[in-house]
Amino acid sequence: xxxxxxxxxxxxxxxxxxxxxxxxxxxxxxxxxxxxxxxxxxxxxxxxxxxxxxxxxxxxxxxxxxxxxxxxxxxxxxxxxxxxxxxxxxxxxxxxxxxxx
Numbered sequence: 168x169x170x171x172x173x174x175x176x177x178x179x180x181x182x183x184x185x186x187x188x189x190x191x192x193x194x195x196x197x198x199x200x201x202x203x204x205x206x207x208x209x210x211x212x213x214x215x216x217x218x219x220x221x222x223x224x225x226x227x228x229x230x231x232x233x234x235x236x237x238x239x240x241x242x243x244x245x246x247x248x249x250x251x252x253x254x255x256x257x258x259x260x261x262x263x264x265x266x267x268x
Contacts (some may be wrong), residue, residue, distance in 0.1 A: 174238050178214060181234045185253055186215040192247070200225070211247040219252040 175189050190211040212231060219227050219231075227250035232239070239246065249258070 170238055170241065170243060174210060174243075177234050177238070178212065178231070182214060182216040182218045182230075184214045184216040186213065187211040208243060209245040210243060211249070213249045214232055214253075215251050215253055218252055222252075224250075236252060236253070 168181060169188050171191055175187065177190070178187055182190065188211075190213070191209070192211050193209045214231070218230070222230070228248050231248050231250055232246070235243070251257070
């Protein structure tokens with residue numbers, strides 16, 4: 168199982184997200200600290216889950232980091248987290264969080 172697949176499975180199991188994107192951004196970091204041949208070192212997670220209702224941004228990040236502790240220990244160098252509750256505005260300007268049709 169790839170690290171990306173592992174991350175997707177752990178997040179799905181723990182947060183039952185409406186939207187989940189796990190993006191391997193390793194190639195963007197070629198030559199930088201933590202990068203290695205083959206990728207799977209730098210990830211971006213975009214997740215929308217009812218679990219995050221009422222949680223601060225810091226609490227959401229702690230929850231995701233806690234869920235992925237084993238992946239981080241297996242060589243993930245960087246993890247960018249975009250965690251929202253359903254209906255919250257997308258900070259990238261994409262409107263409200265809605266599940267794909």
